[in-house]
Amino acid sequence: xxxxxxxxxxxxxxxxxxxxxxxxxxxxxxxxxxxxxxxxxxxxxxxxxxxxxxxxxxxxxxxxxxxxxxxxxxxxxxxxxxxxxxxxxxxxxxxxxxxxxxxxxxxxxxxxxxxxxxxxxxxxxxxxxxxxxxxxxxxxxxxxxxxxxxxxxxxxxxxxxxxxxxxxxxxxxxxxxxxxxxxxxxxxxxxxxxxxxxxxxxxxxxxxxxxxxxxxxxxxxxxxxxxxxxxxxxxxxxxxxxxxxxxxxxxxxxxxxxxxxxxxxxxxxxxxxxxxxxxxxxxxxxxxxxxxxxxxxxxxxxxxxxxxxxxxxxxxxxxxxxxxxxxxxxxxxxxxxxxxxxxxxxxxxxxxxxxxxxxxxxxxxxxxxxxxxxxxxxxxxxxxxxxxxxxxxxxxxxxxxxxxxxxxxxxxxxxxxxxxxxxxx
Numbered sequence: 001x002x003x004x005x006x007x008x009x010x011x012x013x014x015x016x017x018x019x020x021x022x023x024x025x026x027x028x029x030x031x032x033x034x035x036x037x038x039x040x041x042x043x044x045x046x047x048x049x050x051x052x053x054x055x056x057x058x059x060x061x062x063x064x065x066x067x068x069x070x071x072x073x074x075x076x077x078x079x080x081x082x083x084x085x086x087x088x089x090x091x092x093x094x095x096x097x098x099x100x101x102x103x104x105x106x107x108x109x110x111x112x113x114x115x116x117x118x119x120x121x122x123x124x125x126x127x128x129x130x131x132x133x134x135x136x137x138x139x140x141x142x143x144x145x146x147x148x149x150x151x152x153x154x155x156x157x158x159x160x161x162x163x164x165x166x167x168x169x170x171x172x173x174x175x176x177x178x179x180x181x182x183x184x185x186x187x188x189x190x191x192x193x194x195x196x197x198x199x200x201x202x203x204x205x206x207x208x209x210x211x212x213x214x215x216x217x218x219x220x221x222x223x224x225x226x227x228x229x230x231x232x233x234x235x236x237x238x239x240x241x242x243x244x245x246x247x248x249x250x251x252x253x254x255x256x257x258x259x260x261x262x263x264x265x266x267x268x269x270x271x272x273x274x275x276x277x278x279x280x281x282x283x284x285x286x287x288x289x290x291x292x293x294x295x296x297x298x299x300x301x302x303x304x305x306x307x308x309x310x311x312x313x314x315x316x317x318x319x320x321x322x323x324x325x326x327x328x329x330x331x332x333x334x335x336x337x338x339x340x341x342x343x344x345x346x347x348x349x350x351x352x353x354x355x356x357x358x359x360x361x362x363x364x365x366x367x368x369x370x371x372x373x374x375x376x377x378x379x380x381x382x383x384x385x386x387x388x389x390x391x392x393x394x395x396x397x398x399x400x401x402x403x404x405x406x407x408x409x410x411x412x413x414x415x416x417x418x419x420x421x422x423x424x425x
Contacts, residue, residue: 122286122393124323134176138274147323156249159191167204196280197266198224220265261305280320285330287393299409349419377404
């Protein structure tokens with residue numbers, strides 16, 4: 001696999017001579033990885049434990065006047081550009097992007113992707129004609145989704161407490177809140193907003209609520225938003241360091257910070273009266289994590305955060321992404337997936353010989369490392385993808401990039417397991 005992977009990247013421009021230095025002892029790397037890589041793959045497969053539980057969808061749909069189920073999500077996505085049209089309000093209709101077509105062709109050999117079917121259990125409820133779904137979790141706690149992002153809100157006797165404001169849901173947040181409060185007789189005005197973290201894809205529609213909202217977030221969230229100076233994301237005015245209980249109109253949310261994970265400021269939002277946890281960009285119910293473990297900034301602590309989430313008392317998870325609620329079985333399944341990536345990465349780093357890349361690319365240091373890391377990611381991912389196809393959605397889409405994050409950060413950079421690139425003798 002290593003040599004084959006390297007052959008995919010042979011057309012590099014020659015390096016200028018002034019960029020080169022005399023190499024010393026490069027050949028000594030050859031003896032540090034003697035086992036054939038096929039043995040590494042075999043060991044990884046042998047070390048993987050099967051612990052699969054079929055994810056279940058947990059949703060109590062409320063049938064309100066403007067919440068009429070439309071076609072299934074699968075039908076919604078079937079039409080070309082359908083998802084983009086709903087997600088972006090039709091702004092991309094009719095636009096053909098040659099860059100996108102080229103990227104698709106590079107990934108699949110065709111402008112039509114050929115990924116495995118999505119498991120039925122990964123899909124959420126159908127969207128209404130406005131492009132969203134709102135449902136009751138428990139009592140006066142609700143969730144809303146556009147099948148890409150999710151938010152959560154509490155209706156109280158004093159007003160609404162909204163958690164996050166994804167811009168792709170946008171004005172549909174206000175429509176969902178209006179529909180729910182018209183039905184249950186609670187005030188519709190959003191009085192408080194909680195930020196899970198500072199990233200714009202989760203709170204970029206906050207400005208729609210106006211200035212007269214009490215916004216709550218971690219101290220680091222405020223610091224990051226002051227730095228970003230984005231008018232769409234007003235900084236929180238109420239901050240905390242470790243723990244904060246937000247009480248509004250007889251309802252309460254417990255906000256907890258356990259250190260960095262996906263971002264430096266990402267928090268756990270617990271509704272103990274409703275057995276619900278909202279925790280964003282770490283556990284992805286029914287799906288493998290997004291690209292490079294959700295492009296997280298601290299991979300070891302991101303991995304640890306999964307277990308911290310499971311330590312809370314909850315039955316329902318609002319994960320910030322995709323189209324359905326999560327269960328504890330979803331958390332356990334993802335932890336097994338990540339653990340299997342770690343097991344496979346350890347086998348890969350012990351078996352993958354980098355010498356073919358030195359021989360092929362000579363003095364091009366970046367080409368050598370790129371080929372080595374590409375091969376390591378592919379070898380790490382292979383047995384894990386095979387195991388989880390049909391069990392976790394998009395296992396064939398992002399497992400290679402997730403394997404890269406495990407191999408490069410959890411093992412090499414942060415874990416200190418450097419394999420053939422360890423201390424020179």
